[in-house]
Amino acid sequence: MNKLSLLSQINLFEELPMDELKVIDKMSDMYPMKKGTIVLNPLKPMHALFLLKKGTVRLYRSNEEGKQLTVDLLGDGNVFGETSTFSLHDDDVYAEALTDVYICIIGKEEMESLMKxxxxxxxKFIEILSARLREMYELSEQIALRSVRYRMLALLLKLSERFGKRTNQWQTIDIKITHHDLATMIGSTRETVSATLSQLKKEKIVQxxxxxxxxxxxxxxxxLKGSIG
Structure with a gap:
């Protein structure tokens, strides 16, 4: 794959002129990684930005019992990781390749020099960071004020926008995701999520x-537009 072409499709770099892209091309390394690879491990911290060109990555935490709690799912063009100045996630987050992926890695010194x-x-980086913070605020507000059904529909719509394939009014969420993943992403339990999905299926809102x-x-x-809870 042409790394320069791939870099131009990363949402962080899409507005940059070609001469700046060429500089980034020289200072970044691109790696193909197999499904199941742990890209980011808080026990082995890497202060760098990871540019996801192709594939799907799951961000998750691991609790004291070793249970994995999904934080987010990222697709083509997304960015994750941190520098000493900015972070796009918490320090204790793992990143796992859910599919085969192509990832470019830029060290913190190089990235901070570029931003200066x-x-x-x-x-653009601040815009991405602001969007992530806004998503976190909206989710915390939904958990406090909205029903599980509302939160489930909001999450499924978000995932359908990121990963969906449209056929008439139906949008297929084209990633592998478990009821446990959905539950941890909306602050609920797997049992409640299963019951909610069953009800949505009966009402022909979900297949x-x-x-x-x-x-x-x-x-x-x-x-969602007409909901008060």
Missing amino acids: KSPTLAI KTLFSLKIDVEKAGEE
């Missing part, structure tokens, strides 16, 4: 098979 030289890059999950985006969107 390129106002466009610095502003679930062994390998895929589909959501009627029009019905789900209308319900």
Whole structure:
């Protein structure tokens, strides 16, 4: 794969001129990684930014019992990792490749030097960080004020936007995700999530098979707009 072409499709770099992309191309390394690879491990910290060009990565925490709690799912063009100045996630987060992935890695010194030289890059990074913080605020607000059903529909719509394939009103969420993953992402339990999905399936808002999950985006969107809980 052409690394320069891949870099231009990373959301952090999409507005940069070609000469700046060429500088980043020279200072970054691209790695193909197999499904199941632990890309980021808090026990072996790497102060760097990871640029996900192709594939799906799961961010998760591990509690004292060793249970994995999914924080987020990232697709093509996303960025994760940290420098000493900015962080796109908490310090205790793992990153696992859910599919085969292509990832570029830029060290913290190189990235911070780039941001000092390129106002466009610095502003874009702040925009991404702000969007992540806004998502976290909205989720905490939903957990405090909204029902599990509301939170489930909101999450499924978000995932369908990131990973979905549209067929008429149905959007297929084209990633492997468990009920436990969904539960930890909306602050609920696996049992409650299973019951909620069963009800949504009965109401023909969700279609679930062994390998895929589909959501009627029009019905789900209308319900969220009209919901008070």
